[in-house]
Amino acid sequence: MLLEVRNVRKQYRRFDLDCSLQVQEGRIVGLIGKNGAGKSTTFKAILNLVIPDSGEIRIFGTDSRELDSELRQRIGVVLADSTFSNIMTVKQIADVMGRLYAKFDAEDFFRKCDRFQIPLRQKTKEFSTGMLARLKLLIAMSYQADLLILDEPAAGLDVLAREEIMDLLREYMMEEHRSILISSHISSDLEKLCDEIYMIDQGRIILHEETDRILSDYGILKLDEAQFSGIEKQYLLRKQKEAYGVRCLTDARQFYLENYPGVLMEKGSIDDVISMMIQGERL
């Protein structure tokens, strides 16, 4: 297990985090939730940037508070709102990285900068949002870290730029032992990239599921009142009142397709699942 977050709690005046999650070797794990759901706080707790009130975080089997320099060199980080000072140039950042990380590969880093047309001698404050996002990711990937912890790496980017970022991550995962924990509020990004997904809302993990299972087994049933009262409810996770009757989320799509051929069933996208898990009513 590369990362294990066990019952981590952090209390703020208007927000409580109570979170558990795991990242295994060779997996891409997504943390998804709307803005303010607790994604960044979870990442900050993992990275020891906020001090949890209770719970345990282990990275590479070591308590996150006791990570030494050698273990920290195995973690690559992108934070949504912070990086090196924006008065530094990429050349200068590379020099600093080379002194901090034993495995920093300057040649590969500069090659990738060139590929993404990132100027080396320009201060990063003059970069566009897309260039800065790419640079942050290239920095995190420049020293062969085993675990990437990426908080909203594609925030504020257009579809094409986001796709480019996702491609970079797929490339990075060609090495088998590597893992990624990534957060986003854009579900389509994670849907295509992640092996498993945690959904977070108001500081709580409300769903943990394999991405393939969400896409194949989860579905939205659209039922009128009569259909709803007669249907088997054992596999319904949430319901929501609609003008036409009731909308239900299930994780056993096939069961309803086979046993209730007359009901209207939509394939569950991650967005649907999130919105139903958050806004729907438990059965």
Place this chain on the structure above:
Amino acid sequence: MNGLIRKDIYLLKEMRFVLLLMAAIEIFLVFQNKAVDFAMGYMTVLGAMFVINTISYDEPGFGFLMTLPVSRKQYVAAKYLLGICSGVLFELMSIGIVTAAGLILPDMRQGWFRLLSQAGMYCGLVILLQSLMIPLLLKFGAEKGRNIILLGVVAIFLTSVELVRFLMPAEEGLPRISEWIAVHSGMTAGIGICFVCLFLAGSIWLSSRIMARKEF
């Protein structure tokens, strides 16, 4: 830590024009006004302020910096090291300018002993200033920290003046202190060095504690 120092050097490089301006002002003060003592002190105080700028440049990216393979203690150590080194460097620069002035204008020639003891005193002052500033900046941030430092320096100055006035009559206070220092110069230097070292150690301990508890 090597990486952190390098980062700070790059940040300081941004202020090279300010540095040149400071050197120009010092040269003017020395050559035009022959204000050697003031010029040396001025360079010291301004030099000490440079460390503030590296912390304020770090501030927006503090969270990211704390994920690098350096401990928070190392971050603190890097700031003090940079502060002390920049202080010494500015003092050396001042000595250079004053010595050059002495070579050009014979009436401004300073004795080496006087020059070095003055430089030593200002180095002590720079360490004291930074020891005061760094924990405040780390605790309150550059913006708020700067205001608190300003208020703190004014308060310390006023308290010291009042203390001297209270302990000694106004007309003989300062001369008496100067006389005592001149007679016991070795002891004064020793006390001064001990005080600076203790103050520095306390400040490093406090800054490390502030950083250990800081959330980003």
